[in-house]
Amino acid sequence: MKGDFPTLFERSRSGRRGTRPPSVGDVDLAAMLGADNMRSEPARLPELDELSVVRHYTNLSRRQVGVDTSFYPLGSCTMKYNPRASEAAAALFTELHPYQDPESVQGALQIIYELQEYLAEITGMDAVTLQPAAGAHGELTGMMLIRAYHESRGEGEQRRVVLVPDSAHGSNPASSMMAGFVVREIPSGADGEVDLNELRAALGPEVAAIMLTNPNTLGLFERKILELIDAAHQQGVQLYYDGANLNAIMGWARPGDMGFDVIHLNLHKTFSTPHGGGGPGSGPVGAKAHLAPFLPVPTVKREGERYLFDYDRPQTIGRMRSFYGNFGVMVRAYTYIRMLGAAGLKRSSALAVLNANYLRKKLKDAGYIIPHDRLCKHEFVAQPPAGLHALDVAKALLDYGYHPPTIYFPLIVKEALMIEPTETESQETLDEYVTVMAEIARRGQEDPDWISHTPYSTPVRRLDEVSANRHPRLRWKPEE
Amino acid sequence: MDFTPHTPEEVQAMLAELGLSDLRQLFADLPQEILEPQLRLPEPLGEQEALSLLRSLAAKNASAEKSFLGGAVRPHFIPSVVPALMSRGEFLTAYTPYQPEVSQGVLQAIFEYQTMIAELTGLDVSNASLYDGASALAEGVLLALRQTRRMAVVVSQGVHPEYRQVLATYLHAVGAELRTIELAGGLTAPAEFDETVGAVVLQNPNFLGAIENPSSWIAAAHASGALVVYVTDPLSLALLKPPGAWGADVAVGDGQPLGNPMNFGGPQFGYIAVRDKLLRQLPGRLVSETRDVDGRRGYVLALAAREQHIRRAKAKSNITTNSQLSALMAAVYLAALGPQGLADVAAAAVAKAHALAAQLASLPGLELVTPRPFFNEFTLRLPAPAAVVRAQLAKRGLQAATPVPEEYGDNLALFSATERHSDDDLRSLLDGIKEVLA
Numbered sequence: 051m052k053g054d055f056p057t058l059f060e061r062s063r064s065g066r067r068g069t070r071p072p073s074v075g076d077v078d079l080a081a082m083l084g085a086d087n088m089r090s091e092p093a094r095l096p097e098l099d100e101l102s103v104v105r106h107y108t109n110l111s112r113r114q115v116g117v118d119t120s121f122y123p124l125g126s127c128t129m130k131y132n133p134r135a136s137e138a139a140a141a142l143f144t145e146l147h148p149y150q151d152p153e154s155v156q157g158a159l160q161i162i163y164e165l166q167e168y169l170a171e172i173t174g175m176d177a178v179t180l181q182p183a184a185g186a187h188g189e190l191t192g193m194m195l196i197r198a199y200h201e202s203r204g205e206g207e208q209r210r211v212v213l214v215p216d217s218a219h220g221s222n223p224a225s226s227m228m229a230g231f232v233v234r235e236i237p238s239g240a241d242g243e244v245d246l247n248e249l250r251a252a253l254g255p256e257v258a259a260i261m262l263t264n265p266n267t268l269g270l271f272e273r274k275i276l277e278l279i280d281a282a283h284q285q286g287v288q289l290y291y292d293g294a295n296l297n298a299i300m301g302w303a304r305p306g307d308m309g310f311d312v313i314h315l316n317l318h319k320t321f322s323t324p325h326g327g328g329g330p331g332s333g334p335v336g337a338k339a340h341l342a343p344f345l346p347v348p349t350v351k352r353e354g355e356r357y358l359f360d361y362d363r364p365q366t367i368g369r370m371r372s373f374y375g376n377f378g379v380m381v382r383a384y385t386y387i388r389m390l391g392a393a394g395l396k397r398s399s400a401l402a403v404l405n406a407n408y409l410r411k412k413l414k415d416a417g418y419i420i421p422h423d424r425l426c427k428h429e430f431v432a433q434p435p436a437g438l439h440a441l442d443v444a445k446a447l448l449d450y451g452y453h454p455p456t457i458y459f460p461l462i463v464k465e466a467l468m469i470e471p472t473e474t475e476s477q478e479t480l481d482e483y484v485t486v487m488a489e490i491a492r493r494g495q496e497d498p499d500w501i502s503h504t505p506y507s508t509p510v511r512r513l514d515e516v517s518a519n520r521h522p523r524l525r526w527k528p529e530e
Numbered sequence: 531m532d533f534t535p536h537t538p539e540e541v542q543a544m545l546a547e548l549g550l551s552d553l554r555q556l557f558a559d560l561p562q563e564i565l566e567p568q569l570r571l572p573e574p575l576g577e578q579e580a581l582s583l584l585r586s587l588a589a590k591n592a593s594a595e596k597s598f599l600g601g602a603v604r605p606h607f608i609p610s611v612v613p614a615l616m617s618r619g620e621f622l623t624a625y626t627p628y629q630p631e632v633s634q635g636v637l638q639a640i641f642e643y644q645t646m647i648a649e650l651t652g653l654d655v656s657n658a659s660l661y662d663g664a665s666a667l668a669e670g671v672l673l674a675l676r677q678t679r680r681m682a683v684v685v686s687q688g689v690h691p692e693y694r695q696v697l698a699t700y701l702h703a704v705g706a707e708l709r710t711i712e713l714a715g716g717l718t719a720p721a722e723f724d725e726t727v728g729a730v731v732l733q734n735p736n737f738l739g740a741i742e743n744p745s746s747w748i749a750a751a752h753a754s755g756a757l758v759v760y761v762t763d764p765l766s767l768a769l770l771k772p773p774g775a776w777g778a779d780v781a782v783g784d785g786q787p788l789g790n791p792m793n794f795g796g797p798q799f800g801y802i803a804v805r806d807k808l809l810r811q812l813p814g815r816l817v818s819e820t821r822d823v824d825g826r827r828g829y830v831l832a833l834a835a836r837e838q839h840i841r842r843a844k845a846k847s848n849i850t851t852n853s854q855l856s857a858l859m860a861a862v863y864l865a866a867l868g869p870q871g872l873a874d875v876a877a878a879a880v881a882k883a884h885a886l887a888a889q890l891a892s893l894p895g896l897e898l899v900t901p902r903p904f905f906n907e908f909t910l911r912l913p914a915p916a917a918v919v920r921a922q923l924a925k926r927g928l929q930a931a932t933p934v935p936e937e938y939g940d941n942l943a944l945f946s947a948t949e950r951h952s953d954d955d956l957r958s959l960l961d962g963i964k965e966v967l968a
Contacts, residue, residue, distance in 0.1 A: 137622075142588035375795075
């Protein structure tokens with residue numbers, strides 16, 4: 051219809067050309083490739099001049115918000131500022147091939163080695179692999195380590211159950227399943243923390259591991275963590291730390307010191323590499339010494355002044371990804387850690403926690419419900435005032451130029467608004483946000499019709515997701 | 531340095547709002563015995579000093595921009611519009627597009643990417659991307675096992691060895707069986723499949739570079755009720771018959787050759803495309819066109835009931851973050867080149883590789899192992915171990931001769947060429963190899 055933003059395919063004109071590769075003259079492709087192997091007709095890609103491509107994507111970008119355009123307090127996603135210095139650093143390392151002679155990539159290997167060491171230090175782990183490509187990939191890797199560990203002790207068949215709190219990220223049970231485990235949910239207590247008695251009752255010889263994030267998805271630090279881990283270890287159960295929430299505690303406490311056996315990190319959250327609209331990320335895994343023999347190969351080791359790939363792990367779970375992981379993301383995280391140092395990381399976590407608590411207090415004053423109203427860490431969960439829905443508050447926020455919080459998660463809080471401001475937001479941004487949230491609450495209660503139809507000012511308004519699921523249109527096709 | 535805006539006065543004012551006076555009090559609920567470890571990290575650096583350090587580390591690497599290494603990663607030319615557009619902050623700093631009203635930029639770009647991958651592969655549906663080619667293969671195989679409810683997989687040795695290693699790791703975890711059929715004369719040997727086999731995997735062009743005729747494998751797989759997972763370099767699909775036209779059910783591969791830097795092997799992106807009947811088994815994000823309340827066209831994430839945040843332990847995969855920006859770089863690349871430009875890139879790469887192969891194979895002691903026809907990678911038998919030759923070449927500033935694992939034979943090395951190589955570059959390599967082998 052008129053006003054639709056055209057697709058690349060609708061902008062295409064037969065015979066139009068953009069970038070022109072160097073000419074190789076007449077080559078007999080059929081002779082080189084075999085006529086029977088050739089494509090009978092070209093792929094129907096759009097035909098565009100270069101300016102049309104630039105305008106298309108530039109105008110698409112104007113239909114998109116990011117951390118660069120607006121406050122983006124998406125809970126559990128750590129949408130902090132992505133320093134441009136890290137981008138500049140990564141650009142120095144793009145022209146490296148994974149199969150180069152290792153002597154010709156000593157700088158790259160040094161970065162991998164040192165980042166392994168830094169992340170081990172920050173988390174309190176003994177060994178780190180940087181191979182996993184994202185957080186969930188790290189979870190899968192970590193759970194495979196636990197499986198291999200139990201197998202090595204002859205308990206692989208017996209220990210098949212993974213305990214996961216009902217507040218956990220959805221990737222936790224999904225990763226456990228892919229690692230060959232069965233998942234059992236542990237109910238949270240009324241205080242929002244793992245119920246120690248429920249957990250004790252669930253422990254047994256069939257349990258392989260517990261997956262936890264601490265602080266948990268309510269933003270609450272599990273205060274009985276040492277007791278909990280001790281109880282699990284006594285039963286031979288391994289402790290997995292979901293590092294999605296590590297931004298709360300860098301330099302304040304280490305998962306390794308709490309007793310966790312394995313951990314994954316999200317470099318694209320905690321270490322400030324950009325999310326790119328859904329990746330690429332990087333999900334390093336740290337392990338205590340007893341799990342280190344099972345890490346994927348290769349890792350990078352140092353011998354004197356030289357860095358080399360280490361494939362010598364006879365008990366390895368194998369390989370999780372081609373090559374060495376998302377190296378470009380590692381360079382960004384390495385740069386970030388070198389700029390901040392221990393003091394900067396610690397201050398960043400403290401201010402992330404300060405911002406979250408400040409916002410929690412101010413939103414409560416503005417009429418929002420805080421179901422677990424105590425000291426939180428980097429994020430917290432709120433509920434809208436009576437009569438309002440989380441979805442409507444989220445959509446109304448769009449009209450005011452903010453990205454909404456995570457909504458309807460964790461599942462254990464009805465109408466949840468999960469808010470993570472991060473440390474890179476200023477007090478005035480938080481104050482302005484609270485003013486808008488108060489305005490939305492007041493106006494929404496006075497005028498339910500208004501809020502239920504928000505947003506009004508965005509490039510498109512509420513979209514028909516039901517028909518998209520019933521009759522998905524997953525590729526462009528010419529109108530018939 | 532850090533990137534926090536707080537002045538000391540603001541910190542105190544915000545603490546006061548909470549009835550606190552010290553940042554330490556924010557951590558009062560942590561066990562005291564583990565509180566405030568002293569992290570042993572290097573001293574913080576300003577931006578200028580940090581970039582100076584990174585430049586000194588970069589100087590310890592030799593550029594591979596003219597490398598002849600191959601093995602699923604190659605130095606293709608990237609038009610300037612690709613990084614220029616994809617470094618826009620709106621694309622760079624967005625999360626997964628959960629709020630479609632303010633995420634139409636990323637969502638439409640994914641929709642267009644899905645369309646282009648479906649067109650290239652000759653299949654019906656592509657998802658929004660996966661991590662890399664190897665994990666895309668693993669996901670493609672798991673998908674086929676779910677669909678067929680079978681637990682055995684047959685893979686050709688022609689599939690990239692690292693991809694097979696990743697596949698083995700994933701299959702071990704779910705208790706599925708992996709059988710490998712060895713190459714014969716550099717090509718996938720004929721095989722028959724029993725009724726336990728749910729997925730049959732081949733790569734075309736295969737790891738050694740040869741273009742295979744997959745017809746008989748595909749026919750045999752389908753006759754036994756298995757699905758065919760077809761690994762391929764997406765650039766080859768500019769010229770070669772697509773997986774869909776051969777009859778494959780699932781196509782997977784690594785998208786690096788499409789507008790992505792080599793990045794020392796990552797980030798890149800994995801692609802996966804399937805026939806319509808497999809749509810509900812597809813892992814990862816999918817974008818669908820739809821309409822808004824005013825009737826305007828828009829895009830949303832669709833069929834989320836397959837995904838971990840909805841289905842948890844019953845999800846089709848655990849994947850959440852994928853490689854979105856890398857995939858969108860490929861979309862911009864394809865848009866900038868168009869069908870003719872892409873075919874020209876592929877043709878140039880083929881022509882350069884064939885010229886290089888002819889020159890190298892004419893040297894005494896070098897033997898072309900890859901049977902013809904091949905695309906733009908090929909394998910040579912060297913008179914010395916490939917790793918040694920590679921190291922000697924590297925000392926001369928030449929990056930070539932990827933060592934091929936011993937399972938394929940002794941002293942084998944993979945070579946490739948692209949449109950980025952000039953005739954002079956080819957000559958330099960030839961001279962270098964003559965020197966090294968002299």
